[in-house]
Amino acid sequence: MNSVKERLVNGIVKENPTFVLMLGMCPTLAVTTSAVNGLGMGLTTMVVLALSNVFISMLRNIIPDKVRIPAFIVIIASFVTMVELLLQGFIPFLYDALGIYIPLIVVNCIILGRAEAYAYKNPVIPSLFDGIGMGLGFSVALTCIGAVRELLGAGTLFGIGVMPESFVPVSIFIMAPGAFFVLAVLTAIQNKVKIIGERKGKDMSKIQSGCGNDCLKCSDTGCAKRLIDEKAETAEPSREKAEKPKKVRKEIEIEEIMDEETETTGEEENENA
């Protein structure tokens, strides 16, 4: 029972996928035009996450290590398809509002990340609650962002008018640019918390900027990790490939930091030209 509670708290607060880990930013920005849409997307993701976690955890002794990423993707894609059909049948307004972002749950970093980091190594029950916790964390975050955007952009909350008559909606907040601005403020707050925490000497390494910060550097959390693993498993010429993302990272860092050292960077310059 303890571990269940711990998992839920972990997902909602300690490792909140949006506010702390900054994963899955595409749907976060795209569907949070209103609180209802945000909540719908969050819950849809939660269902997929919980189901795929359970299933992967059940199969964790059967799936061979080398093909686990493709296996995860097939499992996740199957659940996404099921959820998509269910939404289409039973909650059509949400299906229309979320549109193409439902099938795109497949490529959401959070789901594959949890499969890899938790479900593949742990028994079924904790995996289920890990999925539910993470999903709830995602839902809470999306609902909050959606509520802020809806409040500023349309003056309503869950479709109910809450602002006084004199309030003129800043409609840019429910349009695309507003999403960027809201996320910018959010990451700025996150930065500030991190800076203050570090000054006090706390360990803030858990707060990450996800892929947003630098795609090439997130090898230990999200996308790049997934791609290193995918590379590592493809039979024999894999070894040199598996190292590639790291190499890329190094090259670009070198390019940026020591531009004057043309001897080492000359090669990459050519590559990029």
Next chain:
Amino acid sequence: MLKELLVILIASSLVNNVVLSQFLGLCPFLGVSKKTSTATGMGVAVIFVITLASAVAGAIYQFILVPFNITYLQTIVFILVIAALVQFVEMFLKKFIPGLYQSLGVYLPLITTNCAVLGVALTNVQKNYGILTGIVNGFATAVGFTISIVILAGIREKMAHNDIPEAFQGMPIVLVTAGLMAIAFCGFSGLL
């Protein structure tokens, strides 16, 4: 027909810009946009892969999924096809066109996880585009991606030495820039 294609070309590259109005492919857009040279390389690689992927996905949809009446499997099929395709393209380029591999190779693995690729394949199906229209749409979408990532990289290069408030350093200021670019791109909606 030609007019229709031209409309799609403009609509997908400028008006409904894939990053700035649909939020697809955000990871590379924010992550690989520190230098214009890297951004251009990424953009070209994305154009290459998305055009190819929309052709392959379109063909598979028209000739396999529709005749067998299994269109509900599209998400699963597309994601696997795209992942395999990127791997295959990488191997093919390495073996037969090493010159191109030299310039695009490092970006290819980053594209496997780019949701814009899957997004374009699904949009093509959703909008009932044929194979040719789908390819044009894919190409236009990728061009839109390239335009925006190169512009963002240019702005970031200019911004590098600015005095930015502590909390806004790094990602937040990039997001503010992207937001301003999105406002600018809203202006294109009058084009059609």
